[in-house]
Amino acid sequence: MTRPLTFLHMAFLLASGCMVSMACAAGSSTSVQVDLSADVAISQKRFTLGQIAVVKTDDNEIRKTVESLEVGQAPRVGYVEQYTKEELDRLIHSRVPLMRAALDWHGAKAVKVRAAGHSLDNAKVVESAREYLAKELGAKFKRVELNSAAPVADIELPTGEVSMTCRPLEMGRLYSRAPIWVDIRVNGEVYRSVVVTFTIKVAQEVYVAKRDLPAGTIALPSDFETRTEDVTDNPEGLVSANGLSEATRLRKAVGRGQMLRREQLSPEGLVFRGDSVKLILAEGGVVIETRAIAQQDGVVGQLVKVKPETSAEAFSGRVLVGGVVQVEGK
Known part of the structure; x- marks a missing residue:
């Protein structure tokens, strides 16, 4: 007595049929001919088998699959990489496991791959x-x-x-x-x-001293002439044309014919010992101004000793700007 097929039995038989069909397809002897080129220039970063060989077969799906296999990366310009038939054959069979047919190789024994360039x-x-x-x-x-x-x-x-x-x-x-x-x-x-x-x-326009200028001199633009000079060795240290104020105290001497450098200028607001300065005394809304002689060097914000021209007594004052000192006490 024949037993009726259940749904599970039917499903099993259908699945078995599919597996058999796949195995038959895998074992098919579809002929695939590969004509390998001898020398190929590649313009892309990576290249496929179809760029280095001509694939011939009656099965378009197999042809497209084999042609699209990525072989590798193009070498840098000026370099050459070589791939033999044996290497490519192994590559194809490892990438297309369902294809069991032997490949019919033609053309060169190996292909040299280089990058197309200029x-x-x-x-x-x-x-x-x-x-x-x-x-x-x-x-x-x-x-x-x-x-x-x-x-x-x-x-x-x-x-x-x-x-x-x-x-x-x-x-x-x-x-x-x-x-x-x-x-x-x-x-x-x-x-x-x-x-x-x-x-x-x-080269840059710079100041060149017309005469010897000792340290402490109040230098004027008229003490210099402007020239276009080679400043390659120390361009950052030179005073460029139009960079000198009307009256600038020299911290260091400048010899005749020498280019003026920033390091030779005194900082703005500097008071030198022996300078005649304006002395300001402000107290209780009363402001008195007189002249005094600086007894010390000092910069803006620094305390220095000054002695009024009409007095033998020295006072302590703070430098406000160049040439101006405000008394803060004895």
């Missing part, structure tokens, strides 16, 4: 660095002279949109040689970084 003229890299440096220095100095200090080789790049950017230069201290790093981008990503070195000369 040379970037070194003059373009140098000019990019020169334009950046000239702009940066030109904003600070009257004259800038730049000369390439070392050769830059042509650069091999992959295909794509090329752009160049220069890394910011530390301007705190200027040297006679400056390396400028140029980042070369392909399609927005940094591919190479190249250093371009320049020798630098910069």
Whole structure:
């Protein structure tokens, strides 16, 4: 007596049928021919089997699957990677486990893969660095002279949109040689970084003393002439033209023909011993002003001893500004 099929039995038989069909498909002997190229230039970052070989088969699904297999990453420009038939055969069978048929290989025994690219003229890299440096220095100095200090080789790049950017230069201290790093981008990503070195000369209008000026001299702009001088060695320490007030006390001597440096100027508000200063005494709403002789050096905010011209007694006063002292007590 035949027992009626239950739902579970039917489901089991259907599932078994599917598994058999899959096994038959897996064991099919669909012919797949692969014609391997000998040398291929790749323009993308990664490449597939279809880019290095021609796949022929009657089964379009198998052909598309084999062609789309990712083989690897394209080498950098100037380098070559080689893949043999045996390596590619193992790759295909490991990636497509349902395909049991042997591959019919034709063409080269191995394929050499290189990145498609082009040379970037070194003059373009140098000019990019020169334009950046000239702009940066030109904003600070009257004259800038730049000369390439070392050769830059042509650069091999992959295909794509090329752009160049220069890394910011530390301007705190200027040297006679400056390396400028140029980042070369392909399609927005940094591919190479190249250093371009320049020798630098910069000139600025500065004050040059017409005569010897001892320390303590009240220097006037008329004591100097303005010249455009090479200031490469110490551009930050020099007083540029129009940077000198009407009357400035010299802290250090300046020799005739020497350029004026900031370190030779006294700080603003400085009072020297022996200076004639205005002395202010304010008490109870009464303000008295007279002249006095400073007995000490001092800067704004500092207490110094002063002696009125009409008195032999010294007073302690605070420096308000250059040449002005306010009495605070005996």
